[in-house]
Amino acid sequence: MSVKESPAWKALEQHADTMQSTHLRDLFLQDTPVDAPANIDKTNSRFDTFSVSNGSLLLDFSKQRITQTTLSLLKNLSRDCQLERWKERLFSGDTINTSENRPALHTALRLPYNSQLSLDNHNIVTDIQANLAHMSSMVARIHAGQWRGYSGLPIDTIVNIGVGGSDLGPLMACKALSDSQPPAGQQLKMHFVSSMDGSQIANLLDQLSPTTTLFIISSKSFTTIDTLSNANTARQWLKSASGVKDELLNRRHFIGVSASPDKMSQWGIPEKSQLNFWDWTGGRYSLWSAIGLPIALRIGMSGFKEMLSGAHAMDEHFKNAPFEENLPVQLGMIGIWNINFLNIHAHAILPYDGRLSHLPAYLEQLEMESNGKSANRQGNSIDYHTCPILWGEIGPNAQHAFYQLLHQGTESVMCDFITPARRYDGFENTELQQQHQLSLANCLAQSRLLALGDSAIEGNDKAPIHKRYRGNQPSTTVLIDELTPYSFGQLIALYEHKVFVQSVIWEVNPFDQWGVELGKKMATELLKPLLNEDAPATFDSSTTGLLNSILSLQTLDKELK
């Protein structure tokens, strides 16, 4: 039976008939006024009713188009879809990634060291801890200047080569936690290379010293062509600059991180320089594994472990907190309400902190690669919406770019405003501190205006139409007390679990990504004519036309030389 047939889904559809025409302005009008007499209970304000907090995070859902009835119907839906049973299956290591026949155990990577989790009668926490210890010793050697390049000089520059989950998580975390540097003397220059066309690596190599640069080749599969071609370019650069043998370069200048040790060895990375993880860690869920090596190098091993603790705290909260207090469950279920019942299919991620500039790109992969699906677990096509289109940008910058559409366009968009409350500790009363307050003021102003529209500014409802604001764009504000490794771990685990909650309701497997496979195969076919190799004669006319144009432009180029 499709979820659409469940009584809870049908009840939500009915409820949505009323809520579709209810404006957030009116929902806020029902609030108890803030200046109500002291003897009036003010705890029934929308904020009090619809905000939940845990640890370092507070989620304000009061600007969502919901009532208490909405939440209780969503609770019924989560019950109909057996969310509790799915949570148990996730955490216990059940084979829930059925199309790849394996569990999804990223939560095991952040279990305390003395925990037990048995997979095939083996406590995997032992392996995880052994891996962390190996990673820790590498980090210590590099920080101590004991990892030396081919000429004997200590490594001072790290280049992470990876793509997708082997790039976005570490890239995001290194920027987000840039205030948590390791002690002086242990600081490294850090770069990330992902793009297949070589443009990032070509520009970067010009600025680096081959004697002191270490490359981390990060790839779960170790077959991703984007990563391997960048890795080959890096090795060729080292070879031409040094004139030394591959064996020495591989040993001194490369670390491999992968779930496929054989392939790392085939490429030439010696076993001692390999860090492994497991096929039960999905690429986009892998920053907690050895894929997080750049994070540990950036913030130190203790900071990395704090990040794991923060994520673990969120795991425990997700596992145990009741529906009403459960942050990921509420975030996920209110998303379901917006997408499936209010028909909102665009989702903007708006961090009000420049350190979170890579969060939108990270969440694009996390959400869209996980839940951008249209077949259910039973192998049937589904007839309801799943993951919306996600995009985002640092909020204040986006204000000068696409907020016009959010405020006055024709599309309904749900937004996540994400900001730390405290920043610039030790910079009290400085210009910098003021900048943080300015950013907070903008964050609050924008979510307020998006929700309330004209009614937020007296008299604006009399303005000419091009100056009017319709409002009613729902948003959640995620308030982080302060951005630290711990709170960052909580934040990312919050979104991971939100994605899981939604996958349960939509009955999709969030841990595979078959939709990215065929394009890779097709590119292999198309590479043949571009390399003057035998190629199948026929493509569609557009592809053939473009190929011919490219090849003739390239021939012209050669002739002119």
Ligand SMILES: O=P(O)(O)OC[C@H]1O[C@](O)(CO)[C@@H](O)[C@@H]1O
């Ligand atoms: O880590 P790998 O195996 O190089 O894969 C990189 C990325 O490519 C994908 O498989 C998509 O092609 C992502 O799921 C993954 O994060």
